[in-house]
Amino acid sequence: MSTPALLIDQAVKTYANGFTALHGVSFRVEPGEFFGLLGPNGAGKTTLISAMAGLSRLSSGRIAVNGHDVHTAAHAARMSLGVVPQELVFDPFFSVREALRFQSGYFGIRRNDDWIDEIIHKLGLDDKADTNTRNLSGGMKRRVMVAQALVHRPPVIVLDEPTAGVDVELRQSLWQFIEEINRQGHTIILTTHYLEEAQSLCDRIAMMKHGRLVALDSTANLLQAESQLRLELVLDNRLPESLHRCLLEEDGHHYLLRLADYSELAFVLQALQFDGIAIKRMQLLETDLEDVFLRLTSDKAGAAA
Ligand SMILES: Nc1ncnc2c1ncn2[C@@H]1O[C@H](COP(=O)(O)OP(=O)(O)O)[C@@H](O)[C@H]1O
Numbered sequence: 083m084s085t086p087a088l089l090i091d092q093a094v095k096t097y098a099n100g101f102t103a104l105h106g107v108s109f110r111v112e113p114g115e116f117f118g119l120l121g122p123n124g125a126g127k128t129t130l131i132s133a134m135a136g137l138s139r140l141s142s143g144r145i146a147v148n149g150h151d152v153h154t155a156a157h158a159a160r161m162s163l164g165v166v167p168q169e170l171v172f173d174p175f176f177s178v179r180e181a182l183r184f185q186s187g188y189f190g191i192r193r194n195d196d197w198i199d200e201i202i203h204k205l206g207l208d209d210k211a212d213t214n215t216r217n218l219s220g221g222m223k224r225r226v227m228v229a230q231a232l233v234h235r236p237p238v239i240v241l242d243e244p245t246a247g248v249d250v251e252l253r254q255s256l257w258q259f260i261e262e263i264n265r266q267g268h269t270i271i272l273t274t275h276y277l278e279e280a281q282s283l284c285d286r287i288a289m290m291k292h293g294r295l296v297a298l299d300s301t302a303n304l305l306q307a308e309s310q311l312r313l314e315l316v317l318d319n320r321l322p323e324s325l326h327r328c329l330l331e332e333d334g335h336h337y338l339l340r341l342a343d344y345s346e347l348a349f350v351l352q353a354l355q356f357d358g359i360a361i362k363r364m365q366l367l368e369t370d371l372e373d374v375f376l377r378l379t380s381d382k383a384g385a386a387a
């Protein structure tokens with residue numbers, strides 16, 4: 083296997099107050115993936131991202147970015163990673179362009195103006211390039227944070243809730259830009275509360291809850307595993323025995339069946355036909371990530387870990 087863009091190996095984090103925010107999280111992200119890290123507030127996403135960025139130290143376990151351990155090869159790891167933090171933090175005395183130049187200097191990159199101009203342009207910040215960052219709207223500030231994360235052209239980019247508080251239009255153009263850099267080969271790791279966003283953007287998704295992974299799979303598999311079929315049979319017809327294992331709910335002639343994947347739909351139809359059972363109405367319920375997410379992260383659900 084190639085060197086993963088991100089390797090998280092048994093990450094444990096106990097804060098100074100004794101609270102454990104990560105209970106041994108492990109996963110890897112392959113180069114070029116668009117990867118979603120989802121979980122309710124307090125799941126430990128930002129804690130994990132801080133450890134990736136080398137801003138806080140794990141209590142145990144290991145993180146490597148592009149094969150570089152964030153502690154034993156901190157500089158190489160930092161050069162490989164661009165983080166767009168959840169909190170908007172700026173030096174209030176810089177214009178947008180100055181902030182990006184300063185950030186380049188921090189990474190030891192001297193002549194970077196061409197690239198800085200390009201990212202300013204791509205992020206729709208041309209008009210604001212010489213505006214002091216403190217005078218920008220929240221959405222524009224968020225764009226500057228994205229630009230800052232890109233000044234050193236990192237192969238791996240982490241966005242921690244980048245669209246929180248950003249209006250719809252800005253969100254769309256931000257995603258177009260992020261998708262474009264993903265197509266250029268950058269690995270993208272995204273945390274978001276907007277699940278439909280994760281659903282349309284991410285190839286693969288990790289879901290966290292209380293500092294543990296509760297799901298790790300391709301977006302397609304996560305969604306497929308949840309398909310449901312609503313079935314209404316004509317009077318006097320009953321669901322065949324062979325389909326009882328799929329049965330979620332039953333109410334008179336109405337049945338709700340759970341399908342492990344779409345191929346099971348064919349199986350269900352065959353079973354009905356085989357028994358000569360007439361369908362009055364049938365509806366395949368599209369599940370979205372929100373259903374999966376709620377099921378896996380609700381407090382009723384047991385942790386899969
Ligand atoms: N510095 C800290 N000291 C103690 N507990 C913290 C600290 N930072 C975060 N936490 C706790 O760790 C848990 C995970 O927080 P966080 O990583 O911010 O979650 P998320 O980003 O998924 O919302 C939360 O319960 C939070 O209150």
Ligand SMILES: [Mg+2]
Nearest residue numbers: 127128129168
């Ligand atoms: Mg967070």
